[in-house]
Amino acid sequence: MSRTRIKICGLTREADVLAAVQAGADAIGFVFYPKSPRYVSPARAAELARLLPPFVTPVGLFVNASAAELDAALQALPNMLLQFHGDETPAECERAGRPYLRAARMGEGFDLLNFAAQYSSAQAILLDAHVEGYGGGGKVFDWSLIPKNVPSPVVLSGGLHAGNVLTGILQVRPTAVDVSSGVEEAKGLKSAVLIRQFCAAVRQADAQPELPA
């Protein structure tokens, strides 16, 4: 089995960026949604992104941002991967011409296959629980709702932490996992210990032998 990629999202402090990099994160998320307690301005995100070594990807998270807001963030961080977590249409996700992740809000009756077909230009579909306020709520959704034949790479997210990520990886076999609340001591303030434990649990899952389907 190949290595499950790790994204740690909602960083606001230098020490948290360094802790994530040291623990082996592949991507670091900056929340550009002003209503989030994890919001950072484009200038602040650019400052934090300067700490990233090569091959660790900065990701910008947007919720129904205007074209001007998206452009301002891209001016500060031109090489970031985009994550659309609101009600953006495929055309809005594609407008900047950058690779993007599209968040799906998983709940009973949600048609993930149809959603993934609509966003076929996405680099991956990020599966999050349907929560009020769009995301970052630390809520796990029912992983059995995920069909086996999603046509895009899948990022598993929503309420992950060191105690459940191994089971999530073995059950869903995602390309990557994404965590925010599960590695926090308070909203927007990460814990180096929880980040380390989370990354270690992902590596433990990757080391499990793959069972025949």
Ligand SMILES: O=C(O)c1ccccc1N[C@@H]1O[C@H](COP(=O)(O)O)[C@@H](O)[C@H]1O
């Ligand atoms: O982090 C936020 O504040 C946030 C705000 C609006 C939309 C998404 C947000 N975060 C993303 O939500 C998922 C799940 O997070 P959690 O681990 O359950 O807290 C993750 O992709 C965050 O990046």
